[in-house]
Amino acid sequence: MKKTGLFYGTTTGKTKKIAELIKKEFGKTPIEIFDIKNIKPEDLLKYDNLIFGTSAWGIGDMQDDWEALIDDIVDLDLSGKKIALFGLGDQKEYPESFADGLGTLYCRLPNKENIVGSFPIEGYKYYYSTAEKDGKFVGLVIDNDNQAELNPQRIKKWTTGVKKEFA
Template identity: 40%
Template structure:
């Protein structure tokens, strides 16, 4: 079984760039890129660990490429899987649904039985509310490259180190 599958929409430039940075931060780890636009349920089952990424569109919606996968995703049995989520958002222009896409994916993967890892602190962000915030933690790595691009590299590096520990690598 392959170790890590990195699932994201390759058609969204910013999310793809972040996924590339995450892949580079993992270094020599057994990490495969899986375009969500062409992913099937078998691919989610192929990996021990999943990293999934999304941007948040409009008023807290997932991009259309995730919408097409969601019915299949929630029907999977992922009890033995650890899932880490990263998401892009804009806390200044969308403070009422900052990185909601993380929360939507977190809910779907938890419904499928997966264990969420890679939770992060909301400290350093300014927003009113987010579907990604649960029990005082963000359900993944939140990135605001529109307003805090100077913090992106460090946040990715720190998160990948956290995942290496949580994935037992």
């Protein structure tokens, strides 16, 4: 059985809440979840599949704990692992940098061919997002501030695809 680790960074707890909903959606498929501020970068190496989650702060910044660890994480050899990403943002307050933490995280990861779990941009309203590549988001995008009612269906849709990629 492949091992999946989910690592999230959160400032006000929203990304943690989404991480827990993703874990629930994995059902019987085992997955371990961690706040990135409590781990050592090498801990990522224990898993075959990785899920990374970050919110967006500043303009284009990942959540602070990701900003603190990312230089060490990109030095690890993560080739051979599948990686799925999710990001939180606020499309109403930050329509010109919507979910840019996710875009920055994607941009920093060296092996783009290992990244799975893109997500449709339909249903969101924003001007610009670095998380959008070739007409899709590079991972699941959640706007808990304005569209929390859509969280369950978005998480279910994305997790269903990611579980297949990870199998």
